[in-house]
Amino acid sequence: MSKYSEEFKLMVVREFQEGKLGYRSLAKKHGIKGKSAINRWVKIYEKFGQKGLLKKEHNERYSVQLKLDILSFIKRTGSSETEAALQYGITNPPIISSWKKVFLADGIEGLERPKGRLPMSDKDKNRKSKKTIEDKEMTYEQKLERENELLRLEVEYLKKLRAFQMDPEGYLEKHKQRYHSNSKKNSN
Structure with missing residues (x-):
């Protein structure tokens, strides 16, 4: 099970893309343990779009x-x-x-x-x-x-x-x- 919803990840990625806050600041603002998760979400979003942030099929x-x-x-x-x-x-x-x-x-x-x-x-x-x-x-x-x-x-x-x-x-x-x-x- 994913810790964060697709909507939440998308919101954080879009917030990052606005350029007002960096990875660390966003992690602190949203109570995310580390900046690496946000960094990963942004890279996945840039490569695969919104589809990349969707929950994965376990099969x-x-x-x-x-x-x-x-x-x-x-x-x-x-x-x-x-x-x-x-x-x-x-x-x-x-x-x-x-x-x-x-x-x-x-x-x-x-x-x-x-x-x-x-x-x-x-x-x-x-x-x-x-x-x-x-x-x-x-x-x-x-x-x-x-x-x-x-x-x-x-x-x-x-x-x-x-x-x-x-x-x-x-x-x-x-x-x-x-x-x-x-x-x-x-x-x-």
């Missing part, structure tokens, strides 16, 4: 390749998320920040996952209740094996995170190639 989907291209563009050029969004025609720049977080945490696989929860079928509900019963009946050895596997996964995750932090561009390039080769296999 809007972006391809993994587009997300990777945008993240790579930001890294390569040092652009802000707002500048990158304007460059690629996205009217909701903060979504790029969430892509960054997901990519850092889960890599390309995280960007491929659809956002939100999938509906649970009756079969899944039964499987879930069986799983909790099985968890209670696990032996000490099985619990240790499971914990061991979780620790292995955590170590792998930390290795990937460190590799990304040391060479983000190389990491992006390596995983972009892996994504392309996987998508070619799936299409055959």
